[in-house]
Amino acid sequence: MPLPLKRLTGSLARGAAVLFGLATMPGAALAEKSLVYCTEGNPQSFNAQFSTSGTTVNAVTPLFNNLVEMAADGQITGSGLAESYTISADGLIYDFHLRRNVNFHSNDLFTPSRPLNADDVLFTFERQWHADHPYHNVGPATYDYFRDMGLPTLLKSVEKLDDHTVRITLDHPEAPFLADLAMPFLSIQSAEYANFLLKSGRQTSFDEMPIGTGPFRLVSYQKDVAIRYKAFDGYWRGRQPLDNLIYSITPNIAVRLNKLRSGECHVMIFPNPAELGNIEKDPNLVLERQDGRNVAYMALNTQKPPLDDVRVRRAITLAIDKRTLVDAVYQNGGMPAKNPIPPGMWSYNDSIEDHPFDPAEARRLLVEAGHAEGFTLDLWYPPVTRPYLPNGKRAAEMIRENLERVGIKLTLKTESWGNYRRQVTQGEQDMVLYGWTGDNGDPDNFLYFLLNCGAVRPGGANIARWCNPDFEEQITKAKVTSDVSRRTAHYRTAQQIFHQEVPWFPIANSIIVVAHRKEVKNYTNNIFNQDFSGVDIEAR
Amino acid sequence: MRIRSRIAVVGGVPVMVAAVIAVAGGLLLARSERVYESAVLAGSVYRDVLAATAARIDYLQVAPADRASRADRFESMSDSAAAELRQLDKAGSANTHRAEVERATAVLARYVDQMRSFIQVTAANDSAVADMGLHASTLMALTDRARERQHAANVDSLGSLTEADQRLRDSRDVVDSAHELREAMLDLQRAEAQHVAALGFGVGLFGSGRPLTLADFHIAIDRLIGTADRLQSALDRTDPLVDRYPAKQSAARYAATVDGLQAAVTQLRAAQAERDAALSRFEAAVQAAAGLGGDDAERPAISSPLGERMLAEQAIRTLPVVRALVLTGTLNRQPDVTFLSSMLPSLRAPLDGLYRVQARAAAAQQALEAAQRAGAEAASAIEALTARILMVKATGYTAIQDEVVQLIAYAIQANDTEQETQNVAVVALRLGRRAADAVAVRDAEEADRIVADAGALLETVRGLPMSPLLQDEVLSAIRNWRDSLRRTAEGLRRLNQLLITMDRDAGALVETARQLDETFRDEAARIGELLTRILVIGATIGLLLGGGAAAVVARSISRPVLRLQKQMTRLAEDPLAGPIDGTRRQDEFGAMARAAAFFIREIGLREQAARQAKDRADRALEDLRRTQADLIQAEKMASLGGLVAGVAHEINTPLGNALMGATHLEDRLAILARQAGGSNLRRSDFAEFQETADEIARLLVLNLQQACELVQSFKQVAADQTSGEERLFLLKPYLEDLATSLSPSWRRAGHSLRVDCSETIEIDGFPGVLAQILTNLVMNSITHAYREGQRGQLLIAAAAQGADMVTLVYSDDGRGIAPADLGRVFDPFFTTRRGAGSTGLGLHIVYNLVVNRLGGKIAVDSLPDRGVRFTIRFPRRFATDNMTLVAAVPSPQEQ
Numbered sequence A: 001m002p003l004p005l006k007r008l009t010g011s012l013a014r015g016a017a018v019l020f021g022l023a024t025m026p027g028a029a030l031a032e033k034s035l036v037y038c039t040e041g042n043p044q045s046f047n048a049q050f051s052t053s054g055t056t057v058n059a060v061t062p063l064f065n066n067l068v069e070m071a072a073d074g075q076i077t078g079s080g081l082a083e084s085y086t087i088s089a090d091g092l093i094y095d096f097h098l099r100r101n102v103n104f105h106s107n108d109l110f111t112p113s114r115p116l117n118a119d120d121v122l123f124t125f126e127r128q129w130h131a132d133h134p135y136h137n138v139g140p141a142t143y144d145y146f147r148d149m150g151l152p153t154l155l156k157s158v159e160k161l162d163d164h165t166v167r168i169t170l171d172h173p174e175a176p177f178l179a180d181l182a183m184p185f186l187s188i189q190s191a192e193y194a195n196f197l198l199k200s201g202r203q204t205s206f207d208e209m210p211i212g213t214g215p216f217r218l219v220s221y222q223k224d225v226a227i228r229y230k231a232f233d234g235y236w237r238g239r240q241p242l243d244n245l246i247y248s249i250t251p252n253i254a255v256r257l258n259k260l261r262s263g264e265c266h267v268m269i270f271p272n273p274a275e276l277g278n279i280e281k282d283p284n285l286v287l288e289r290q291d292g293r294n295v296a297y298m299a300l301n302t303q304k305p306p307l308d309d310v311r312v313r314r315a316i317t318l319a320i321d322k323r324t325l326v327d328a329v330y331q332n333g334g335m336p337a338k339n340p341i342p343p344g345m346w347s348y349n350d351s352i353e354d355h356p357f358d359p360a361e362a363r364r365l366l367v368e369a370g371h372a373e374g375f376t377l378d379l380w381y382p383p384v385t386r387p388y389l390p391n392g393k394r395a396a397e398m399i400r401e402n403l404e405r406v407g408i409k410l411t412l413k414t415e416s417w418g419n420y421r422r423q424v425t426q427g428e429q430d431m432v433l434y435g436w437t438g439d440n441g442d443p444d445n446f447l448y449f450l451l452n453c454g455a456v457r458p459g460g461a462n463i464a465r466w467c468n469p470d471f472e473e474q475i476t477k478a479k480v481t482s483d484v485s486r487r488t489a490h491y492r493t494a495q496q497i498f499h500q501e502v503p504w505f506p507i508a509n510s511i512i513v514v515a516h517r518k519e520v521k522n523y524t525n526n527i528f529n530q531d532f533s534g535v536d537i538e539a540r
Numbered sequence B: 001m002r003i004r005s006r007i008a009v010v011g012g013v014p015v016m017v018a019a020v021i022a023v024a025g026g027l028l029l030a031r032s033e034r035v036y037e038s039a040v041l042a043g044s045v046y047r048d049v050l051a052a053t054a055a056r057i058d059y060l061q062v063a064p065a066d067r068a069s070r071a072d073r074f075e076s077m078s079d080s081a082a083a084e085l086r087q088l089d090k091a092g093s094a095n096t097h098r099a100e101v102e103r104a105t106a107v108l109a110r111y112v113d114q115m116r117s118f119i120q121v122t123a124a125n126d127s128a129v130a131d132m133g134l135h136a137s138t139l140m141a142l143t144d145r146a147r148e149r150q151h152a153a154n155v156d157s158l159g160s161l162t163e164a165d166q167r168l169r170d171s172r173d174v175v176d177s178a179h180e181l182r183e184a185m186l187d188l189q190r191a192e193a194q195h196v197a198a199l200g201f202g203v204g205l206f207g208s209g210r211p212l213t214l215a216d217f218h219i220a221i222d223r224l225i226g227t228a229d230r231l232q233s234a235l236d237r238t239d240p241l242v243d244r245y246p247a248k249q250s251a252a253r254y255a256a257t258v259d260g261l262q263a264a265v266t267q268l269r270a271a272q273a274e275r276d277a278a279l280s281r282f283e284a285a286v287q288a289a290a291g292l293g294g295d296d297a298e299r300p301a302i303s304s305p306l307g308e309r310m311l312a313e314q315a316i317r318t319l320p321v322v323r324a325l326v327l328t329g330t331l332n333r334q335p336d337v338t339f340l341s342s343m344l345p346s347l348r349a350p351l352d353g354l355y356r357v358q359a360r361a362a363a364a365q366q367a368l369e370a371a372q373r374a375g376a377e378a379a380s381a382i383e384a385l386t387a388r389i390l391m392v393k394a395t396g397y398t399a400i401q402d403e404v405v406q407l408i409a410y411a412i413q414a415n416d417t418e419q420e421t422q423n424v425a426v427v428a429l430r431l432g433r434r435a436a437d438a439v440a441v442r443d444a445e446e447a448d449r450i451v452a453d454a455g456a457l458l459e460t461v462r463g464l465p466m467s468p469l470l471q472d473e474v475l476s477a478i479r480n481w482r483d484s485l486r487r488t489a490e491g492l493r494r495l496n497q498l499l500i501t502m503d504r505d506a507g508a509l510v511e512t513a514r515q516l517d518e519t520f521r522d523e524a525a526r527i528g529e530l531l532t533r534i535l536v537i538g539a540t541i542g543l544l545l546g547g548g549a550a551a552v553v554a555r556s557i558s559r560p561v562l563r564l565q566k567q568m569t570r571l572a573e574d575p576l577a578g579p580i581d582g583t584r585r586q587d588e589f590g591a592m593a594r595a596a597a598f599f600i601r602e603i604g605l606r607e608q609a610a611r612q613a614k615d616r617a618d619r620a621l622e623d624l625r626r627t628q629a630d631l632i633q634a635e636k637m638a639s640l641g642g643l644v645a646g647v648a649h650e651i652n653t654p655l656g657n658a659l660m661g662a663t664h665l666e667d668r669l670a671i672l673a674r675q676a677g678g679s680n681l682r683r684s685d686f687a688e689f690q691e692t693a694d695e696i697a698r699l700l701v702l703n704l705q706q707a708c709e710l711v712q713s714f715k716q717v718a719a720d721q722t723s724g725e726e727r728l729f730l731l732k733p734y735l736e737d738l739a740t741s742l743s744p745s746w747r748r749a750g751h752s753l754r755v756d757c758s759e760t761i762e763i764d765g766f767p768g769v770l771a772q773i774l775t776n777l778v779m780n781s782i783t784h785a786y787r788e789g790q791r792g793q794l795l796i797a798a799a800a801q802g803a804d805m806v807t808l809v810y811s812d813d814g815r816g817i818a819p820a821d822l823g824r825v826f827d828p829f830f831t832t833r834r835g836a837g838s839t840g841l842g843l844h845i846v847y848n849l850v851v852n853r854l855g856g857k858i859a860v861d862s863l864p865d866r867g868v869r870f871t872i873r874f875p876r877r878f879a880t881d882n883m884t885l886v887a888a889v890p891s892p893q894e895q
Helices: A002-030 A054-063 A118-129 A144-148 A177-181 A191-199 A253-262 A273-281 A310-319 A322-330 A359-368 A392-404 A417-424 A444-451 A469-480 A484-501 B003-061 B064-090 B092-201 B214-238 B247-289 B296-301 B306-328 B339-343 B345-440 B444-463 B468-573 B588-677 B683-718 B731-748 B767-785 B842-854 B882-887
Strands: A034-039 A082-087 A093-098 A155-162 A165-170 A216-222 A226-231 A244-249 A267-269 A285-291 A294-300 A334-336 A375-380 A408-413 A431-437 A504-517 B727-730 B752-757 B762-765 B793-801 B805-812 B857-863 B867-875
Touching: A034 A054, A034 A253, A034 B468, A054 A216, A054 A226, A054 A244, A093 A118, A118 A155, A118 A165, A118 A191, A244 B468, A253 A267, A253 A504, A253 B092, A253 B345, A273 A285, A273 A504, A310 A359, A310 A392, A310 A484, A322 A334, A322 A392, A322 A504, A322 B345, A375 A392, A375 A417, A392 A408, A392 A431, A392 B345, A431 A444, A431 A504, A444 A469, A444 A484, A469 A484, B003 B064, B003 B092, B003 B468, B064 B092, B064 B468, B092 B214, B092 B247, B092 B345, B092 B468, B214 B247, B247 B306, B247 B345, B306 B345, B339 B345, B345 B444, B345 B468, B444 B468, B468 B588, B588 B683, B727 B731, B731 B752, B731 B762, B731 B767, B731 B793, B762 B767, B767 B793, B767 B805, B767 B842, B767 B867, B842 B857, B842 B867
Parallel strands: A034 A244, A034 A267, A375 A408, A375 A431, B752 B793
Antiparallel strands: A082 A093, A093 A165, A155 A165, A216 A226, A226 A244, A267 A504, A285 A504, A294 A431, A294 A504, A334 A504, B727 B762, B793 B805, B805 B867, B857 B867
């Protein structure tokens, strides 16, 4: 029986081949490129419609695309899901021509049957917009960003002209509207996935197991540990050089650096400003600095006595040694701020003279306002490093020291980051340390979004609860015209009003720093769009 | 009845019976043989199946690497069983058992098929197990890596902690220095205050009440400057924003104000003293003017008019007010108080002085106040500075402490993780061991349980806060391991099933084979019994019948035969002595008697003729013997003739050459002589002659030498056969000596000669003969066997063969002898190298020596390029009778 023996040796040979294959497999496995990004916190959601926090945006960005995109310099580019767009002369009608063959991800539940079309765009808007939309009440149902950007009143209609053309009609002209479209809360979601989940009654999965068109798809999320992504093979711009993207959730700033040094992570968010010198000296590490286009501020609750008195607010402003605070907290990573928008932004009013550090004058104003004996206030500070504020606790402590000297006693308070964000938008706090990074490079995104009267509501972004008719008039007028010089004039006036009324104590504009290992290639510190596309890693 | 008929009757009966028995027996035997063969086949099948099953069991138990041989064994065993079954099927005897055989064949085929699947499954399983090993070792390597990485991270943590600690220390240094500066500043401020206060109360008290001196201030200022320096250097060392904290300047500024203050105080003191003096002077003047002065010294001045005196008295009353105003520095603001005094000319000058000093005192007072203000400002600058430093550093301190706490927490967590990782490795190892055990005993359920446990381990690892990259790799290693195990478990289950069915089939096969074997054996035995019975019964019947008939017939035959015998015996002595009876009988006896009578007469006649013929033959034989001897002699002569002819031919060539050379030399000599005689012998001619002569001489020597050698050899062949003497000697040392004596020849040519002989062989004969034989053989090899430069290996091996004979083998590894020439090598003058000077007598001599002198035999065999081997067999003890043995050898060759 020679045949079976041959077969036997054949199968043995196959076995050997399999063995050999396995022996070489670890090498192949190692060849998979994985990038670990050490981030600072858990995302609040995988849907940016619910959370404006940078942490959420960071976690969501690799998954989705927008109709238009923002370049690193803040310019809108038509390179997003809309191949092109046209705007009517009156600035009210926007037609977007969608790209064809843009694929959605698939996951354990769902495999898309079609590429992106107009339905997906409509779904993205309507869920946030219409209270009767089947998905409107799924999840926290807050849509703060959508509301605070004024979209419910701005939008008149969002229509599907054909499968690949969407027409958005505005109620009134809105200059920053295109910039809004580039923001994470308007990243395009899959209507097909939403319908599928609706049919099977699992709508809540929609925001937990997101389906997008982005360069990476979500694999798993383990709270406090890691978010794992894999390169999406069908990404419309082409597959990414990385195979795996892992966000290692590491709240501790020192530990993050430790992990970066040991190679456990490749990219580290927000290094400690005090460590920048050391990082720069480390031959394995690279620093990427970028003007943060942000502002850190202390919001003074203008609707709560005694802060409703502008003299008190001014006294607080005069009593704080801003220069020393910024030096200590930001080291070289920030400049004292005097306006509610960052200096690089157009319409920044540099002619405004910042309030000096003058405790005597502060004391005088307090006495004048009838608070010779002083009073006690709450000050809330963020518990984690923020791009605009590396150490909220220290800033709060320094403010407490300063204010004690003029007779104002502070009680420092904080909460876990998620709760913090929720609570400080409820309007209960006296003073809140907070900050803002522009999503779209338009002053509107600061002045209107953070300080308009409509955002004075529980959950609203106007933490100072400041509603000033003169200011409101300026920022509203600036919104409806697209004449940049007129808009600039309005915004400059608005900054003057802000300076006199002191709803915030602006603290600093920071430099955003990201540290990464040398083997990470093509990483750009794009504060608007951190989706890791194009990033590669060299085998060590 | 004729004898023939009678004998036919007598013989026929048993023959018939025997024939019947033989036919029956033959048939039965043939059948029995077939049945028996079948039984043997069935037995073989039984054994083969058992052996195949044993191989299969072995297959499972040996290490994977050894399995192939077991599989081969199984294949060969099952093959042979299948072949035997086929044979059994073909064997006609199995007709009745064909069904069983066919079933057995089918079962065997299934069995073999199952075994093949079994082998495949086992191979798959083995590879899965090998995979598991691989994944397990990957896992171990990974956990090692995790530990190393953790260690590196710990080292880094420690570095961060150390650095944080340093920053804490630095902060504390700065904070301490700031506190000291503030304290020094406060001390100085207090001293200043006292110093200034002392202006009012007379003396400054410094703590214990000791009046303050300039030195005290110097010490305090030095301390201030010193602490400021320390603070500044601490900031320089630790704070990049040191420019924002001008501690030194502040301290210097404050020190300067303190100096200024002291100067102001001194000036004020001087002004006050002057003021006091002026006041006293004024008061004295007023009193003098009023004439109230008690002092004699003032008296001469009192010569003023009464009006003035009265005025002065009035003025005296204002004196306390004036004093108070002067001391408070407000005299000039109340001109009416001094109005009276100003009326008095004598008082005018002191009053003016009073105004002057008061103004000076006021200025000094203002200067002091300014100095105090400057001091306060400088002090508050220091205060603000230290407050700022303290605020920054205190909050920084807290921040670093927070960081340290977090780092320590991380380090603890990291260590926990490391521990957990270690545990994972331990659990994995344990699982691996369990898996190995389960696989060894083929416990698929246990394997399933281990797969489940591996799932739990996966969950554990997934929950570990370890490096995500490593975690991924660890997870995939465990997952792969588990998958391999799962595959193994499936394989085991399949193996177990196969084993059960195979065991069943093997059992059935063995049982069938055993039954067949038994059945066939029984049948064969039955046939045998039948045969025996037939033989016994038939033989008995045949015996009885034959016996009876024989007894009757024998009697009727024996009598006439006896009679004839007696007569024949009588006539044997003389055949012609008388007639034979019963020649007239008509039966066979009559014919016999007649024949006997004729025979006897004939014998008598022929005996006479024979005697005459014998005599003739004897004579002819004698002639024949003589002829034979003649023939032998003639043959010998012919051989000698051939020999001589050969010798003549061989010698002729060199001698001819020598002659030719000599003749040529003669000619040349004659020419030379002529040249010499004619005195025209040139030097060159002579040189040429000399050269030629040299060459001819060499030629002569060479050829004559060759002729001599030929003659020598011939002598050896022909005449030297009796050389040497007969003695008793040990073969081995003799051979070794011989080899040594030959060594110049073989060693020069680069060959080796080895003697291989047992120690105990003793020869009683002619050692010289052996020496000649071997010398010739060795020379033969050296001359013929090897190419130039080739190194040969020659061997003389000798061994006793029985008690009396010795075998001596000589061999080389040279080019050998062409098969066509092999038959002729012992012929005289046979050579392939006559041109090279061989005579072709060497082997002939050897042959003659072996055959004639040793009384032995020689044989040659050879393969081209493999060498040649001469085998010589000869008796240990030489005896002349051996020659007869040798003489019978028909040819020089033995193949």
